[in-house]
Each structure stands twice: as C-alpha cells, then as structure tokens.
Amino acid sequence: MLIQEELSVQKKLEILSDAAKYDVACTSSGVDRKGKAGTLGNTENAGICHSFSADGRCISLLKILFTNQCIYDCKYCINRSSNDVPRTSFTPEEVCQLTIQFYRRNYIEGLFLSSGILHSPDYTMDLIYQTLKKLREEYHFHGYIHVKAIPGADPVLIEKTGFLADRMSINLELPTAEGLKKLAPGKSRSKILTPMKQIQRGITANRFELMEYKKAPSFVPAGQSTQMIVGATPENDFQMMMVAEALYQKYDLKRVFYSAFVPVNQDINLPALPGGPPLLREHRLYQADWLMRFYGFQAGELLSEDRPNFNTLLDPKCDWALRHLELFPVEVNLADYFTLLRVPGMGVKSAKRIIAARKNGPLDFDALKRIGVVLKRAIYFITCSGKMMYPVKINEDYICSHLIGDEKKKVWDISSSGTYRQISLFDTINVPTLTAAGGL
C-alpha cells in the first residue's frame, strides 16, 4: 500500500473525491433552515444543484472521503485494502477550509463526508465527528451536511454525529445477505441494519422532543438514506423493489439510491458487463422508486414473482396501466387525486393543478396541455367531459404499439417473447405474450 504523506491539498482532493464518486447520494434536500445573522449557510427544502459533472450527475455537495485507507476488502470497491492505489487522508482543518471556501463562492451546497475504515470503525467515526464538530462550532457553518454512519461504530458516536449532521446514510450496498457475504466479507447485514435502526429511533424520538421544546437540537433533520448497487449480484428488480419498499416502511428512509455497477476491480466474483454499466435498469428502478414514494404504488403492483424485471421499453407506470386497462379511461373532470396520479403522463404537479383548476369549470384537452399533462401518453387513458381526444381502442396491443414506436416495438418483441415474426403492412400486430413476459 502506498501511503502518501506530503501531498498538496489539490492532489488529496483529487484522490479523495475520485474515491468518493461511486456514492450516488448528492442531494441537499429535506430540510429548510434559515440562515443565522452574521454566519454562513442555510438550507433549502428542495435542495440546490450547483453544477453538473460530465456524466450528467448533479454536484451539490463537496463529496469526499476523509481517508481512502481501509481495512476492509470489499470486492466491488476501488478502495479495497488489496488494491494498489495511492492512499491519503485529509485533516479536519483541511476539510473545514475547503467546505467554507467552496461554500462562500457558491460552488457547493454543503459537505458530504464519507470515509474508508481507518484502524477501526470507532476510530473512523470519531474522526468524522471531530471534523463536523469543528465545522459547526468553530467555523459556524450552517449549510447542509451529509455524513456516513460507519457500520459497527459505537452508537454513542453515531448519536453525537447525528446531532451535527442534516442527513446520515449507511449503504446497504447489496440487497441480499448472501450477496453481501460474497462481495463484502468484512461487512454483515446486521452490522448495517443496527445503526440504521438506531438512527430511525433517534429521528422519531427527536420529533417528539421538538414538539415539546422548540429549541431542542435536531437529530438528522433531513432523514437517512441508503444505496444499493444494481447489477453486481444476480438479484432481480422485484427483489430490489421489495427491499426498497421494506426500507421505506420499516426504517422510515427518506431515499434509497440505486447505483449501476461500474466494474473498477477485476474479480472472479464480479460480473463482466461488456455493455457498460446497467444504466437503463437503474433508470427503471428510479422510476419505480418515484412511483412508490409519490404516486402511492406498491412494489407488488409493479412487479411480481412471475414478472420479476421491468419492461425495458415502457416505463413502469405505462406498463402497469397497460396491464390494468379495466381501470381506464379516467374522467379528468371527476376522478379523485389518487386516480389521476395513476394515469400515465400525469405527475404530482399536474394532478394538483387539475384539481385546483377544475373547481372553476370543466377542463378540455387544450387546458390539460397547458397544465402540463403529457398528452402523448395520457390520451389513451383519459376522457374530458366524456370524450376522448381521438377515437382510441381500449386494447392493450393497440395502445402499446402507439406508446412505443414501431422500431422500438420490434426490438421489444424480439427480446421479450422470443417469437420473432416479420411485421408486414396491413397486419394487426398481435402480441399475446405482452403480459406474461416483461423486459429482458
């Protein structure tokens, strides 16, 4: 192992941000905190993106590792102890300076501090705690801080850190215990879930405390999040979604992030992925995640044991709607909010606007377009004052073939059913296997 002692801050930043980049969470949302006169920093509930890197991901926090030295040897991780990469470490002072100076120039929304495990979980957690304490108390920084809880660290340290941070996260990494055992031998499921439970309890207790004493310090006010790697182990989408759902329900998580597996190490236990990282699959998982968090869907509605993977050509909501045509078309001027939310092409904002606007008179398709409904998808599923926009057959094949272009449909036919058939003009395309086989 190559430990570099005398590195410039720039070199350290390069190494330690490069090492942190595979962590997806870069959100700065979930807490609204006004600034304090004379000090630096506030937070906005919606979060603010400050820049976008070449891969199109937002840069909102200064995402760094405290150190990339690590005692664990997780197969998928660039910082695994058996890797020969330059190792270095920040000092608390350097992290504070970088955060403050970047923040003043409006480069970032706050700090995201993670770390490799140096010596022991307790030792590392304490280093993180000391850094946050310095930043909050000596530098009077009031901006957003997202920090990792180190699995296996002393609960007291985690609690103390939680009172300084806005969001805490512990990465689940792999959805099943077997996967974790295989790829991350140093970690175990219970080691990860114990602090997660602790933080959840802390947040709930703190909520009651805040109700009684307004001045009580807040504990992890922006909630906790976690991350799962997609495509490193053979779990299917259904398993991923069930795990995510359980995390939202049992652990009160704010967010579950999905990270398409990028092979950075060569290992016999890791998949090869010649087509690049599974980005489409990651995208579908995020779409479904949104459906669960904001649209009132359950994982079991979107996927099942027999259809364990998402359709690659249709988004999960269209896919669901096509399998439930008995519920459509929906009358826009009468349907309740939750029914509207389930119509493809309508989102939370447009559904709310529809509810507000139709109190003042009926809506027609023109008005829906203005309101922000994506008519391209919605016209197959809605009526306005009893009329559809065009004469549409409420028929799965018909709607499906319109929702996805002919070209894409061909690909889908081939990949999903395996029964390839030449498509000719004047031929109604009948896809009997549409419901049975989803996706790739």
Add this chain to the structure above:
Amino acid sequence: MKTVYLCEDSVEGILSGVYTAWTSRKGHDNVKLKVMGAEDTMELFCQYEEVKADPVSAEKVAKAIKEKISSEAYTVVYKSALSMDLDRADKIYRFLIYGFHIGSRITSMLQQPEVFEIFQMCRHIDDERHLLTGFVRFVEMEGNLLVSRIGPKNDVVVLLAPHFADRMSGESWVIYDDNRKKAVLHPANRPWYLLDLISPEWESKLKKASEEDEYEKLFQCFRKSVSIKERENPVCQRSHMPLRYRPYMPEFSHGLKDT
C-alpha cells in the same frame, strides 16, 4: 382607434401603465400596453402614448390587486413584470381584467388563456431563479468582497438577492446582471440594495481576481475527478445545465463543454 400605452420597464412603470390604461375609460379592447424600449415594429392605425412611472398610481394598483384579488396574485403580477416576455405589460393587463372580475380563485384557473400566459412567465422566472441560486459563482476580490456576474434572460436579480442575503449575511457580496447593467449590493450584516452599474473597469478587475483565486482551480479539479467516465452523458448534463449559463462559471473557463 386603438391606443398603445408605452410604459417604463419596471414593475412601477408597468403598474402605472395599467392604471392609466384602465382609467382612460376607452374600453379594454381599445387599449394595449407595451414596454418602452422593446425593439418591436410599430402598429398602424394606433395612437401611441407614453406613460411616466408614477409611484402613487402604481401603489393604487398594487393595493387594489392585494385587496380585491389576493396577495398571491400580486406576487404573480410582480414576477411577470420582471419577465423577458415582450408583451408582458399587456399580458398583465389582460390577467387583471379577469382577476378583478373573478377574485382570488383566478390564480388556479389555468384553463383561462390569460391566466396561463402569466403562469408560464412565472414558471420561466422561477425556474431560472432556482437554477441561478446554484449557478451563481462568486470570485473573491481584495477586502473579502465576493463578486458574481450573471446573464439571466429574465430580470431575476432582485428575486435572487433574498436567498443570498439569508445565506451569506455576514459577507459583503455583489451580484451583477450583465444584460441589464445593474447589480445587487450587500454590505456585510446590512440589508441589500439595487443599483444601476455601468463600469467596464471593474469587469477587468473581476477577471484578474478570478485568475488568482486558488479555490477556483481546486473546484475545477474536484469537478473533473468526481465524474464517472463510464457514465459520460453530455446531453443529460446540458439539459440540467444549459450552455447559456456556462460562460459565467469558472469551471468552464477552458470552454463550454467537458471533454
């Protein structure tokens, strides 16, 4: 014959225009509002009349909107007046005709084209403001003064100022709108104010300060190393961060694209 009222390009100017047009009693169909200075072809068979900005009549209109419609409607009108839309003055006028007729429900009546126009302008402004809260970049000049230059389409600098005043109350900072040659100034621990500012010399000063700022280089290197090569996606990046913001950001000083 139609009368076109030319108002000054400010919230006060437009509201004064609304007042004059309304009280002219010529009928809503026979009047039109236009913002002065907008490069636009003049209409035939029209009579043009200039309206001076008048704080008293503007205040009257503002008060009427707040009391007879709602304070939300006033916010919406205020924002629309800052829009880049050339017809903003007339659109506000048409919106107010309905507003005074219908009352507070007007702001959710998106099926009404007049309301939708206003809604659209506000959405554009809000989106631009939100993006700029992230994309504004300060450069440290001598005396710890933080200076930023932006080139927004809409006149968002006054909407931007409260955010930074809350966030950086202890710092002295300036946000300069390059397109409208005006700036918001915030002295440390004091309230901010708006100022017309035309001076080429401090722009060169800004450029020099930017070259000397070591944190700019650190941020550039951070941006580069935090990107995952296997996932490169310039289209996605562009849709989140349009090219027009990039000339004002130091991380793109080498060119508008990451390569």
